[in-house]
Amino acid sequence: MDNREFKETLFHKIDHNGHRAMSVFSWTIASIVIGVLVGLFATAFGLSMRKVISVRESNPWLIYFLPVGAVIITFIYKKILKVKDSGTNTVIAAIQSDERLPFRLAPLIFIATLITHLVGGSAGREGAALQMGGAIGNGIGRVLHLSDTNKKTMIMCGMSAAFSALFGTPMAAAIFSMEVISVGIMHYAALVPCVISSLVARYIAAYFGLGAEIYPIEVIPKFTIKTAIIICIFAIICGFASILFCTMLHKYEEFLSGKIINPYIKAIVGGTSVLVLTLLVGNQTYNSTGSSIIMSCFTGASIGLGAFLLKMVFTTLTLSCGYKGGEIVPTLFIGATLGAAIGGLIGFPPALMAAVGMGALFCGVTNCPISSLLICFELFGYEPMPYFLLAVAFSYWVSGYTGLYKSQKIVYSKYRSNYIDKHVQ
Missing domain, CATH: 1.10.3080.10 (Clc chloride channel)
Structure with missing residues (x-):
């Protein structure tokens, strides 16, 4: 290799590694931002859920409003969302294809889930968190004018952050959003952003008192x-x-x-x-x-x-x-x-x-x-x-x-x- 070829190869490697370093830096910042914003939103949701469930348990008569609650939720979704809502399926479809994921889904699922639990509907909260996180992540991606591919990574970051904040399992949350999209393959390109968002969101939730649930197993027999x-x-x-x-x-x-x-x-x-x-x-x-x-x-x-x-x-x-x-x-x-x-x-x-x-x-x-x-x-x-x-x-x-x-x-x-x-x- 002559001197000219050596310089061209060296400059190419420097340029390539420079772009890689900038990509890592950019995604680190974006992941932290998503972790903070989704972490705050999910923490507010989790604390609100605690309050709502406490109110219902103290006032058992609220279950008589179950039909009213269902009608209210149906009304606000038809008037505000104005598109067919399929729950977490909507978020998964947005990652798999170019289907639209409206930002207004985040506050809607927040309010609708609180109404559901206030009147005594049998449902969870992590499914709502995945929708909130995905909608917020996608919204941030749109504000930053990211490509469709990068917006999908932002959606996964938001899902990981919300799941981690609410459930208190940052390891599982980081992997779940990549694993749930397609069974048999993993979207490893989103690993670092999802890990960062998950950890940041969990820190935010813990800081504001939304602790993780730990279940004691006192007797574990020998594995035979x-x-x-x-x-x-x-x-x-x-x-x-x-x-x-x-x-x-x-x-x-x-x-x-x-x-x-x-x-x-x-x-x-x-x-x-x-x-x-x-x-x-x-x-x-x-x-x-x-x-x-x-x-x-x-x-x-x-x-x-x-x-x-x-x-x-x-x-x-x-x-x-x-x-x-x-x-x-x-x-x-x-x-x-x-x-x-x-x-x-x-x-x-x-x-x-x-x-x-x-x-x-x-x-x-x-x-x-x-x-x-x-x-x-x-x-x-x-x-x-x-x-x-x-x-x-x-x-x-x-x-x-x-x-x-x-x-x-x-x-x-x-x-x-x-x-x-x-x-x-």
């Missing part, structure tokens, strides 16, 4: 062939439970929309159904997030085997008629109560079974095994690792191609190394 078989069988049950839950959500919504065209009548019918079911049960155990019931699964409370089925029914009725909030916390409720109930029946530590059930159900409905493992580690610690690993693997396998999010793509088969590129069922 016998305990492994028990967990494998339970994970298979969880896989089928996730299929049942997703099928109930999708089919009942299709049924209701097919039978009732007017969205306001559908809201009244759905709200009344949740109210009647609550009165028939005789308490409000299955309304709202049910976080206190999840915690009771780890403190020795007796959990009936029918609890997980009732939560499925309550959540299906709630989310099919216009209420907002998401399915993730109900999924954790279902997994925890199913695990605690079966653990009590077979003499296996109920707290450990509840933890395994939460991880297995989360994996089954989201098709995100890596995120599911990380959530287990962050919520319950690393000691039960073999149990979590087996449960997540078997649940992922058994759950097939069903899932919460119909916009989610299954790129590679779960059973062999085949490219299939299909949407979840």
